[in-house]
Amino acid sequence: MEGVLKLQNTKTNLNIRDLIEEKKKSKSVGNLTEKFIPGFLFTIAVISILTTIGIMLTLLTETIMFFKEVPILDFFTGTNLKPLGAEATFGILPLLTGTIISTIIAMFVAIPIGLMTAIFLSEYASEKLRKTLKPLLEILAGIPTIVYGFFAFTFVTPLLRNFIPGLEPTNILSPGLVMGIMIIPMVASLSEDAMSSVPNSMREGAMALGATKLEVTWKVVVPAAISGILASFVLGISRAIGETMIVTIASGSSKNFTFDITQSMQTMTAYIVEVTGGEAPAGSTLYYSLYAVAMTLFVFTLVMNLIAQYISRKVREEY
């Protein structure tokens, strides 16, 4: 009996060994895959980088074409933008002010509300409430921007006109505010992530020193999460600068150079929509102006991001 048992055992062992050896042979194909995977993934990664470089090169060459026709200084200091007609002038300042002002208005809404929402969710709300509210908030981020634009034009502007009689039917204020609302979830959600990842031991440390909840939040949690919070602001700003539909619909297309937020202004993005929507013959100055504006927009966001990265590195609190 024992002998049989022993024999069986050995046999099983032998079989397993054999199986492994056998699999090893067929594994050589797998090894080949292992070898090629990094290269494959690298190629995929390079494609996206190359595409970006391609876009930048196109922008650059067409922009250079534009600056052959319109002096670069006139473009950046010009307060007149009349792209059509016999005496076309291309000054980008009206578009720059439009973009900057709408972004500022949006951030006036998004930063305080977003940050306070994040503080509430991360520090004050119960676990249960947070788990209900956060997904709801993120639904806001899923609304298509055209709906926000429509909302700004048909609801917010008429509403505001009750309080601000001088408000034009198309104006920069209303889309700015609505853009802010659109960006709240982004700021709130990212800031909340940053604050939630601050270890609890830090809150305990501060509370054990007799700090109140508010003191713990403002002087420990927010500073510890500041790089994440600033990153959320910057993403919000970039989003506002690049936002197109809301301003196109609700701010009209007047190329006013003004700082009066009750008036219609055009942003860089809205200009691009307008010109691509009309017929701009390829090779015309109007056509090239698209690229120049797009390039400006690109540099704008790039610089914003660089500044922000620098700031958040500077103020980061390591833990």
Place this chain on the structure above:
Amino acid sequence: MEVFTEKKNVKGIQSDGESKKDASKKSIVYDTKDLNLWYGEDQALKNINLSVYENEVTAIIGPSGCGKSTYIKTLNRMVEMVPIVRISGEILYREKNILNKSYKVEDLRTRVGMVFQKPNPFPKSIYENIAYGPKIHGIRSKKVLDEIVEESLKGAAIWDEVKDRLNENAYGLSGGQQQRLCIARCLAIEPDVILMDEPTSALDPISTSKIESLIQELKKNYSIIIVTHNMQQAARISDKTAFFLNGEVIEYENTNKIFSNPSDKRTEDYITGRFG
């Protein structure tokens, strides 16, 4: 259950042998009466009665899950951060019941400092870590703060190591230094009592011995309650020791009595390493 009664013997057990006020005149800092605590349905503390005396080191020992950490966290009401906690009984701190709803918890915590298991400095400079406490309590003058920072760091025996890098991030310090920084942070608001929840459990032996000798120094000016897993540590540094088991105080005695001649079998079993 044994409750500490032999007040007259206190002087004899002081390990540093310094002349102290007569023990019988030592005032009670914390007086716990019939304390019960539940986490939801689970009772974590059962009928705790314990008196903690001024300028002494009181050690709390016991196996994991015996309620010792819960108890020390009840003393500054940090235990309330757990939402499902329920407490009955009284804890008198300097003769006022801190479990009273009207007792302002922030006031309590400015009088009772706490050092945690893992060093938890703020992600700020060494200077800002110490200045945080005084600042939230309204001290703004740079000159005063400078002085507090220096005094506190000296008090925690870390000044010489950090005086040249006060503006560097506290997370650049070693674990042991971070823990002494946390002790210094406590000292910066001049507490009356310092609670220590296993302050050396995350530290190496050298850092541990530094903290232990620091505790010996600190007890001249502060009352210290320390939770520890390490029985040798309790024997080395404390004046009195409470042995907790399953949420109860099994024995509370002078440290040398508890380690040489425990009156409860369970205490004996625990300190001789038969369980826990």
